[in-house]
Amino acid sequence: MSRALVIAWAAALSAPALAVQLHAQARWEVSVGASGAQEIVRSRPDTTRERRSGLVFTGEAVATRGRRLVARVRYGQGRVTADTGTPPSPRRNVVEGEALFGYKVRPWLTLWVGPHARTFVVTGLSDRRWLFWSGRATARGGLFPGVESFLELWQGFTGTLSRPAGSASGGGAEAGLELRLARRPLWARLGYRIEQGRANGGPRETVEAFTLTVGYVPLR
Amino acid sequence: MDPHRPETDRRMKRALPLLAALWLAALAAPPAAPAQTAAAALAQGVRAYDDLEFDAAAGLLRRALAAEGAAALPPADAARALIYLAATEFLRERPDSARAVARRLVLANPRFRPDELVFPPQVLTFYEEVRRTTPAVIARAPADTAIRPGTEALAVRLYASTFHDVTATLATEDGRVVRNLYTGPISDSLDLHWNGLDSTGTGSPPNGRYAITVTSRDRGRRVVRILRLPLEVVQGRVDTLPYPAPPADSLLLPERQPLGPALRVLAPGAIAGLAIAVLPSVVARNEDASGARFAVGGTVTIVGIVAFLSHHPGRSIPGNAAHNQTLRDAWRREVAEVARRNAERARGMVGIRAGAPVLLTPEGP
Numbered sequence: 001m002s003r004a005l006v007i008a009w010a011a012a013l014s015a016p017a018l019a020v021q022l023h024a025q026a027r028w029e030v031s032v033g034a035s036g037a038q039e040i041v042r043s044r045p046d047t048t049r050e051r052r053s054g055l056v057f058t059g060e061a062v063a064t065r066g067r068r069l070v071a072r073v074r075y076g077q078g079r080v081t082a083d084t085g086t087p088p089s090p091r092r093n094v095v096e097g098e099a100l101f102g103y104k105v106r107p108w109l110t111l112w113v114g115p116h117a118r119t120f121v122v123t124g125l126s127d128r129r130w131l132f133w134s135g136r137a138t139a140r141g142g143l144f145p146g147v148e149s150f151l152e153l154w155q156g157f158t159g160t161l162s163r164p165a166g167s168a169s170g171g172g173a174e175a176g177l178e179l180r181l182a183r184r185p186l187w188a189r190l191g192y193r194i195e196q197g198r199a200n201g202g203p204r205e206t207v208e209a210f211t212l213t214v215g216y217v218p219l220r
Numbered sequence: 221m222d223p224h225r226p227e228t229d230r231r232m233k234r235a236l237p238l239l240a241a242l243w244l245a246a247l248a249a250p251p252a253a254p255a256q257t258a259a260a261a262l263a264q265g266v267r268a269y270d271d272l273e274f275d276a277a278a279g280l281l282r283r284a285l286a287a288e289g290a291a292a293l294p295p296a297d298a299a300r301a302l303i304y305l306a307a308t309e310f311l312r313e314r315p316d317s318a319r320a321v322a323r324r325l326v327l328a329n330p331r332f333r334p335d336e337l338v339f340p341p342q343v344l345t346f347y348e349e350v351r352r353t354t355p356a357v358i359a360r361a362p363a364d365t366a367i368r369p370g371t372e373a374l375a376v377r378l379y380a381s382t383f384h385d386v387t388a389t390l391a392t393e394d395g396r397v398v399r400n401l402y403t404g405p406i407s408d409s410l411d412l413h414w415n416g417l418d419s420t421g422t423g424s425p426p427n428g429r430y431a432i433t434v435t436s437r438d439r440g441r442r443v444v445r446i447l448r449l450p451l452e453v454v455q456g457r458v459d460t461l462p463y464p465a466p467p468a469d470s471l472l473l474p475e476r477q478p479l480g481p482a483l484r485v486l487a488p489g490a491i492a493g494l495a496i497a498v499l500p501s502v503v504a505r506n507e508d509a510s511g512a513r514f515a516v517g518g519t520v521t522i523v524g525i526v527a528f529l530s531h532h533p534g535r536s537i538p539g540n541a542a543h544n545q546t547l548r549d550a551w552r553r554e555v556a557e558v559a560r561r562n563a564e565r566a567r568g569m570v571g572i573r574a575g576a577p578v579l580l581t582p583e584g585p
């Protein structure tokens with residue numbers, strides 16, 4: 001886990017350097033950000049219910065080429081502990097990430113496609129990973145100059161669960177507020193996210209997250 | 221052989237039909253025109269007067285004046301016959317008859333003056349006395365004219381027999397006065413002017429028949445004569461200018477902050493806030509979503525409401541209102557100008573046809 005975290009932060013830190021190179025090649029806009037999220041994970045592995053919560057830190061990078069093409073990469077890692085149950089179930093590490101390619105059909109609407117994964121790591125057990133290939137739509141609307149609200153909906157085309165192994169379905173949404181400073185290449189985002197994965201065998205996991213993200217736009 | 225003979229024959233052949241036509245016309249002509257008879261009677265009467273045969277002169281002159289219609293004497297000859305008849309009756313010592321004939325002459329032609337070389341002084345004095353005691357006017361007006369009401373005028377010249385007071389009005393056929401033209405004295409002549417407007421001075425009277433009535437009064441203010449000059453008034457066709465269209469909406473700026481932009485910033489905030497509230501029930505049914513999401517959704521919604529209010533929907537925009545007022549004022553000025561010019565055109569040319577004047581004497585001749 002620590003290795004993955006190092007890799008993530010290394011990627012986030014190397015993004016500006018990569019952005020400079022991209023900008024030199026074409027009309028790219030690159031934005032990077034780091035967020036902290038309070039995640040609440042509700043699991044129903046069978047008839048029981050478990051609720052865990054904890055902090056997850058995420059790094060992201062968004063590259064836009066021209067006015068239409070956009071790519072987004074997110075990687076996050078954290079830990080959730082049980083809020084219910086006696087004795088409490090062991091804590092879980094959470095690793096999640098996505099790699100999406102998008103197309104702006106309108107200035108305010110972007111359609112995405114790409115993989116999206118979340119893995120729960122418990123010591124002594126094999127990892128439990130949800131993997132979805134999803135399609136997404138993100139709509140944005142300006143409230144003030146530099147202030148936008150956004151709403152993103154996604155639905156998995158296909159998905160798998162590693163333990164118990166089987167196919168899965170899922171979907172989710174995210175909404176919130178984004179602020180871009182006018183004269184500085186900084187931005188911030190307040191968001192609420194909820195997603196649910198459902199395996200054919202019955203297990204179901206729902207993740208809520210309250211995120212606060214700050215970002216930097218090295219290239220514009 | 222005469223070389224000119226053929227040419228002479230041709231001329232004769234051309235003249236024969238012309239001579240025949242003249243002969244036929246002479247056969248078809250009346251034996252003697254009545255006017256010639258009246259004129260002959262006048263000439264014989266004048267000769268009889270010159271020969272001091274007053275009885276014969278009176279008869280011949282009365283016969284000359286008795287002719288009517290096409291046989292009547294022309295005005296100048298009628299006046300000549302009347303003055304000779306008046307002088308004849310005066311010299312026959314028939315003053316009443318002489319006075320009646322002289323008055324008839326005064327009324328027919330107030331400007332008539334007997335020839336001082338023809339008639340003796342006592343006749344001239346007698347006629348002058350009759351003329352002074354017979355107030356009357358005649359009118360001369362163009363038979364057909366056109367004026368622009370308000371700026372031009374119809375001129376009617378009045379000729380008076382003697383100094384007296386007159387009142388001139390323009391009236392309808394039924395006697396309703398349209399405009400007073402003159403009230404005051406007249407000596408020898410007077411020009412009446414009518415500018416084509418009614419008594420209000422704003423517009424022309426409608427098409428129709430009217431009359432200029434000149435009432436003559438004696439020294440006792442009694443109406444002794446009324447001259448009536450018929451007029452027919454015809455309005456000319458008026459082409460008015462179209463009124464300018466009001467300023468187009470595309471030129472006017474919104475005078476109040478529109479609601480649309482405010483709603484466009486409210487909607488994203490409200491939709492995102494609402495989505496945060498309801499999405500858990502859509503995405504994750506049968507799960508108890510955290511109530512903390514309402515804090516995020518409420519924040520987004522509040523920011524949207526603040527953005528909505530920041531646009532001040534419905535608040536007036538003084539600059540735009542002033543701009544629109546300038547446009548509207550300019551349009552109103554144009555409308556007023558067109559209205560003024562149309563009013564001028566509405567007082568366009570008016571045609572006036574004058575008829576034959578009629579002189580009425582309420583008290584009898």
